[in-house]
Structures are given as structure tokens and as C-alpha cells.
Amino acid sequence: RLQEQNTELVIAKQKAEESNQLKTEFINNMSHEIRTPMNGILGFSQFLDDPNLSDAKKRFYINIIQNSGNQLMRIIDDILEISKLETKQVKLYEEETCLNDLLLELFSIFDIKAKENKTPLYLNKGFSDNESVIVTDKTKLNKILSNLLENAIKYTDTGFIEFGYKIIDNKIEIYVKDTGIGINPEKQELIFVRFSQEEKSLSRNVGGLGLGLSIAKENAELLGGTITVQSEKGKGSTFVVTIPYKPVNKTNLKSNSENNKGKVTEKQDRYTVLIAEDEEVNYLFLETLLEDFELNLRTLHAKDGKEAVEMCKENNEIDFVLMDMKMPIMNGFEATKLIKEFRSDLPIVAQTAYTRSDEKERAFSAGCDDFISKPISEGTLKEIINKHLIMKG
Known part of the structure; x- marks a missing residue:
């Protein structure tokens, strides 16, 4: 019996050593995989400073930077996913x-x-x-x-x-x-x-x-x-x-594919969009995206949740809110709850760098009408604008 226990201990030790070795190799590989797209992003960004750069080369370099950024996001997503799975932090959001x-x-x-x-x-x-x-x-x-x-x-x-x-x-x-x-x-x-x-x-x-x-x-x-x-x-x-298979009976359901997905429906009246975002770069990015939609949009900027609440109280012309959930002074969850108390019909869309299902649940519980994950793509934002602003307007 003692011999059997010793054999089992040796096998367990070998498995643990093999697992540790594979984890070490994984960490080394992770370092390589992160640095590879970063090299593409930082390296080709430098070339864009060249005033003599042709349009064709500029487009080529921008394409490399975008692809490298997407590759980096996939790597980060996998690392975060493994971390959440190992610590049992993953929840279902059905x-x-x-x-x-x-x-x-x-x-x-x-x-x-x-x-x-x-x-x-x-x-x-x-x-x-x-x-x-x-x-x-x-x-x-x-x-x-x-x-x-x-x-x-x-x-x-x-x-x-x-x-x-x-x-x-x-x-x-x-x-x-x-x-x-x-x-x-x-x-x-x-x-x-x-x-x-x-x-x-x-x-x-x-x-x-x-x-x-x-x-x-x-x-x-x-x-x-x-x-x-x-x-x-x-x-x-x-x-x-x-x-x-958990079916939902829908007699009048319209497929998203029938709804001109990713396209802004049409140019209508002037709309006012409040962007609640503490990071200046993120605000400028969203403002630029909205300008490119060729809609008659006016953007306002709140740098924290408290300011967003005050602006919604003072300005009844605000039609739509893009609410960052992690801000100083007052976060987006608290701000959304307060705004919904006096503007229950105002569409508020949570925007966050977190992708966890429970984060979405928390946003919806606070009163948000929809959820968009960073980094935000042009097509996704167009769908959100269509759904909550244009088609309702």
C-alpha cells in the first residue's frame, strides 16, 4: 500500500511539474504575442508622421495598425477570460x-x-x-x-x-x-x-x-x-x-438582417447627445465618430457622473446619453439611477471597458437601455443610434 502511495505521489509531482512548465511557456508565449501586435501599432504609427507619405502607403499602414489593434484585443480578451474562469467570476447573462x-x-x-x-x-x-x-x-x-x-x-x-x-x-x-x-x-x-x-x-x-x-x-x-x-x-x-433549446415564441419578430444593420436610417431633426466620459481621448473619439454619421447632432460633454446628472436636469433638449460607467466623483451606475428618476424616457447607453455579463446586468438594473463595450466600433455605435435615437425620433 505504501508503494502505491509513493507511486501516486511521484505521478502527481510529475503532473504538477509538467503543468508548471506549460504555464511558464504560456507566460513566455503571452509576452511574445502581446509584443508582436504592439510592434505593428507603435512601429507603423511612427511612419504616419512622414509628410511625404503617399495616400496608398498611409492606407496600408493604417490597415496594419487596425489589424494589430484587433489582434491585441483578442489576446487581452483571452487572458481576462481565463483569469475570470479560474477565479469562478464568470456569470451567465441570458x-x-x-x-x-x-x-x-x-x-x-x-x-x-x-x-x-x-x-x-x-x-x-x-x-x-x-x-x-x-x-x-x-x-x-x-x-x-x-x-x-x-x-x-x-x-x-x-x-x-x-x-x-x-x-x-x-x-x-x-x-x-x-x-x-x-x-x-x-x-x-x-x-x-x-x-x-x-x-x-x-x-x-x-x-x-x-x-x-x-x-x-x-x-x-x-x-x-x-x-x-x-x-x-x-x-x-x-x-x-x-x-x-429554450425557444421564445415571437409572431412578429423582425430579423436584424432586415433592418439595414449598421446604417443610420435617415437624416432627421437636430439631436443632442450627452457623452459622459472622464477620459478626454475617449470623448474626442466618440465626438468624431458621431460627426462622421452625417446627422444633425450636437454633442455635450460631462466629465463625471455628477456633472451628467446636473446637465440632464438643466437641459431638457438632451435626447440621448452615452454613459461611461467608471468615472470619478459619481460613477455611471449611480448617475443613471438618478437621471431615470426625472427623465425615465431618456435613452441611456452604458459604455464600458468591462465585458463581464454581470457588468451588463448591473447596468440594466441601474436603468440603462443598452450596453456597448469598448473599444467601440463605428458599426456598433450606428446600430445603437438607430435603435434608440433615430427610429424613436
């Missing part, structure tokens, strides 16, 4: 979600990337828009599927990629199928294990931290589901995400 719309959004994003890779991407919608409205955590589901599609494009040089869903026994099976490099049978379960050699080896040749599949698995489990893979080396892989 909402009505049109699965067809979500898949169409993903298709529009990844079809561009697939075409760059010269790989056809196909979408197979299982049900009508009305039948595809479910209750789930849209953000987590989007992250899972984005990771699977990203991987499919990375590892598929010839053939095609297809994704879609079907409903079986009160469960939704969403699949991502590719004709890429495939995975050896004995390694298929290990790719979902955080810091495993197999997970790490998958990311080695194409870059990245190699955390995506372990994050996807843990998020799928949080949704009450699973993620599995069927694969053959050299022939391709099919990943299947299975989640509970």
Missing part, C-alpha cells in the same frame, strides 16, 4: 437571441476572412427566424462560435468550411465543419484541456495563445451544454456545440 441573426453576423465577418484564404464558407440555417429565437447568453455563444470559425479558417487551405445548426430532442446542435488538417484521434479530447501540449501545439504554427478551445469548452458548459469534435488527420474536423 437574453432573447435570434440564432439566425447571430449566425448571419458571424457569416458576414468570417466570409471575408475565408475569401482572403480562398476557402468557401457556407451557412446552413436550420429554422425560420421566429423559430430560431432562443434564450441564451449571446455573448458567450458568439465567442465560442467565433473561436471555432477562426480555427477552421486557420487550418483549412483547401476544400470548404460549413457551419449551421439543427434542433434534436430539445437541444440545439451547432456545428462547424472544415476540410482542414484534422486532428489525431488520441489527441482530440486533450485539445480542450488548458495548458495541454496538444492545445499548445495547435497554436504553435499559426500564432495565438492556444487558449481558445479550453475557453470555448468552459463557456459551453456554463451554457448548460457541451462541445465535441470528430476529426480525421488530413481530412478535416467537425466541432459540435450542444446547448439547451
Whole structure:
């Protein structure tokens, strides 16, 4: 019996040492992965100072800076996600979600990337828009599927990629199928294990931290589901995400794809937008974005929550508020509660660098009408303006 215990201790020690070694390699890789896009951002930013730079080169450098920024955001998101999962800080935020719309959004994003890779991407919608409205955590589901599609494009040089869903026994099976490099049978379960050699080896040749599949698995489990893979080396892989089917009956639901998504509807009367933001750079960015929408918008600036409340009291012409949630003197949550007491119909949209589901819940509980995560894209802000200002105006 003592011999067995000693053997178990030796095995446990070896596993702990292997895990520590893999974590050390992960930290070293993380440093490399962060510095790579930073080099692109800082390096090419310097070139933009050249007064003799041609327009073509300027556009080329700006494109590199934007791509590097997006790459850096994905890395930071993965690091934060792992940290939250390890400390059990992740919560579900379930909402009505049109699965067809979500898949169409993903298709529009990844079809561009697939075409760059010269790989056809196909979408197979299982049900009508009305039948595809479910209750789930849209953000987590989007992250899972984005990771699977990203991987499919990375590892598929010839053939095609297809994704879609079907409903079986009160469960939704969403699949991502590719004709890429495939995975050896004995390694298929290990790719979902955080810091495993197999997970790490998958990311080695194409870059990245190699955390995506372990994050996807843990998020799928949080949704009450699973993620599995069927694969053959050299022939391709099919990943299947299975989640509970919680339908929402909507007789008059309109698909977002019918609503000119990402476009400002039309130029109407003059609107006044209050931007509550303590960081000057963030305010200038939002002000510039709103100016580019070619609407007759007037912007006001509040540098903290207290000032935002006072401005809303004094100025009844304010039609819309972009509220930063982390500000000095008074935060956005408190400011929103106070404003809603005397302007209950005033649309207030939370804008925050936090992406946690419980942060959204807290914003909605405070009275916010919507939520937008930083960094804010032009298309997302246009949708928000359309939804809460233009179409209601």
C-alpha cells in the first residue's frame, strides 16, 4: 500500500511539474504575442508622421495598425477570460437571441476572412427566424462560435468550411465543419484541456495563445451544454456545440438582417447627445465618430457622473446619453439611477471597458437601455443610434 502511495505521489509531482512548465511557456508565449501586435501599432504609427507619405502607403499602414489593434484585443480578451474562469467570476447573462441573426453576423465577418484564404464558407440555417429565437447568453455563444470559425479558417487551405445548426430532442446542435488538417484521434479530447501540449501545439504554427478551445469548452458548459469534435488527420474536423433549446415564441419578430444593420436610417431633426466620459481621448473619439454619421447632432460633454446628472436636469433638449460607467466623483451606475428618476424616457447607453455579463446586468438594473463595450466600433455605435435615437425620433 505504501508503494502505491509513493507511486501516486511521484505521478502527481510529475503532473504538477509538467503543468508548471506549460504555464511558464504560456507566460513566455503571452509576452511574445502581446509584443508582436504592439510592434505593428507603435512601429507603423511612427511612419504616419512622414509628410511625404503617399495616400496608398498611409492606407496600408493604417490597415496594419487596425489589424494589430484587433489582434491585441483578442489576446487581452483571452487572458481576462481565463483569469475570470479560474477565479469562478464568470456569470451567465441570458437574453432573447435570434440564432439566425447571430449566425448571419458571424457569416458576414468570417466570409471575408475565408475569401482572403480562398476557402468557401457556407451557412446552413436550420429554422425560420421566429423559430430560431432562443434564450441564451449571446455573448458567450458568439465567442465560442467565433473561436471555432477562426480555427477552421486557420487550418483549412483547401476544400470548404460549413457551419449551421439543427434542433434534436430539445437541444440545439451547432456545428462547424472544415476540410482542414484534422486532428489525431488520441489527441482530440486533450485539445480542450488548458495548458495541454496538444492545445499548445495547435497554436504553435499559426500564432495565438492556444487558449481558445479550453475557453470555448468552459463557456459551453456554463451554457448548460457541451462541445465535441470528430476529426480525421488530413481530412478535416467537425466541432459540435450542444446547448439547451429554450425557444421564445415571437409572431412578429423582425430579423436584424432586415433592418439595414449598421446604417443610420435617415437624416432627421437636430439631436443632442450627452457623452459622459472622464477620459478626454475617449470623448474626442466618440465626438468624431458621431460627426462622421452625417446627422444633425450636437454633442455635450460631462466629465463625471455628477456633472451628467446636473446637465440632464438643466437641459431638457438632451435626447440621448452615452454613459461611461467608471468615472470619478459619481460613477455611471449611480448617475443613471438618478437621471431615470426625472427623465425615465431618456435613452441611456452604458459604455464600458468591462465585458463581464454581470457588468451588463448591473447596468440594466441601474436603468440603462443598452450596453456597448469598448473599444467601440463605428458599426456598433450606428446600430445603437438607430435603435434608440433615430427610429424613436
